[in-house]
Amino acid sequence: MRTFAPKIINRQTVNRRIAMKVRVRFAPSPTGPLHIGGVRTALYNYLFARQHGGDMVFRIEDTDSNRFVPGAEEYIREAFAWLGIGFDEGVGFGGEYGPYRQSERREIYKVYVRQLLESGRAYYAFDTPAELEAKRAERPNFQYDATTRMEMRNSLTLPKDEVDAIVSGGGQYVVRFLIEPGQEVHVHDLIRGEVVINSSILDDKVLYKSADELPTYHLANIVDDHLMQITHVIRGEEWLPSAPLHVLLYEAFGWQDTMPQFAHLPLLLKPEGNGKLSKRDGDRLGFPVFPLEWHDPKTGDVSSGYREKDYLPEAVINFLALLGWNPGNDQELMTMDEMTRLFDLSRCSKAGARFDYKKLIWFNHEYILRRDDADIARAFQPMLRAQGVEAPLERITPMVALMKGRVNFVHELWEQAAYFFVAPTEYDEKSLRKWWREDAWTYVSELCDFIGESPEFEGAVLEPKVMEWIASKEWPVGKVMNAFRVTLVGAAVGPHIFALTDYLGKDETLRRARRALEVLPKL
């Protein structure tokens, strides 16, 4: 039973925030490509900031020098540019709270580490990794905390002059947060409500390591969010367990009055099986997990990206937005502006969401329908070129108008509509079996003559004339038209036949039909 009254301090914070400018941040670690779950987190931050007329800050959390991957930061920026998620401030965007790269803020963190040391909220620890490992091996649930810290090598157990000697002598050390056991720590979460945990289960987290003169995530995060005046921390659920530690840190610094509001988002899960969506799943199951294609500089591995796989960014965004949030009605197709208006943290779900890429494909289809034909044509032109076909946009756009409703991806236009640009040289066997029978040859032959003699070729005029002519011959319309279609397309597929003849023009239409008459048998 959670019977604890919310802290007064939290109430004040909530009230004060109403008048404060909303500031949120997305703070990735440049250890590789941006994961699709990170994109969703960034999106929610972006929607929230825009809705409140606030700022969105881009911060780079590179406090682990060992895991730095060159190119990752640029990749992340490019991905957001493609997705249409904009930042107001941060690395590459300017702003008054910089630097925004944590590795460039060493001196800032040192000040705050010292403050904690001096106030007795943190202490030096000299245990080597090997010693810690040994402890963990001998005791199954070993944790560096109130129950064990007095048996370790740190500034609480060692004589002061010895501690000073190591620290000033350039010896290796870390600084640990001293957690007082037995406290109720309240985390007020905008999505989950009040989460209360006992501080006794927390360990004395490493806040700073002398080896690279950098803080760990927890310290850097709190210091930066405070200094950058972040008002809302919207992040993945994997951070929930460390939220109490963060609250304690704010209190240790005396910043509890301006502590940001927390919102922990549900995780994105694999489409099948167990666990959260991971890097490997994507290409295994046939969909990307990264916004852009990623070339790993170390291994040389290539991971596919949504952009290269021909997804429209607005489809990816719309799909992602609905994974863990909904506007409360049946509306699913929304522009970024609509989502900005409708977004509401209190309408976010708490349970993890499976990543259903089939639905994403449907979104892509819907957004192709909504895009301008000329836009799609521009995207398709290079694909056409890759197939060896050079065509001006004026020739591509009308094809798009006829065919885009039939595809889920722009590149599928090639499979669906290659015959718009290239005359058939072969004829689909199945189509021939069905439609190239009996009098097919005669139908097409006479139809060619009829069309050839007709002064009008435009479909709107030609169609009724042809229909009338077929009727006068007492021929079956379907058999005539489908035989004709096969000669133009090469198979029994495609758009309305007179839309196609309009596109091809009289000469090309007759050329294709007559060529087929030469090649195909007269039965």
Add this chain to the structure above:
RNA sequence: GGCGCCAUCGUCUAUCGGUUAGGACGUAAGAUUUUCAUUCUUAAAAGCGGGGUUCGAUUCCCCGUGGCGCUACCA
């Protein structure tokens, strides 16, 4: 193992104590069409289990079960 979060159709979700439990994706059938698609219509499909609270629980509480996360000198 410890701690935490979570739990409605196969999937994403609506419902803020009283509904024939709604929508979407996917699936199936049908309709339209001179072809193939598209499109449209329809159908099948859900409250994890057990206790409470209540006139009444999918909804509130507890327990169980299950899923997920965290448990580093990584973020």
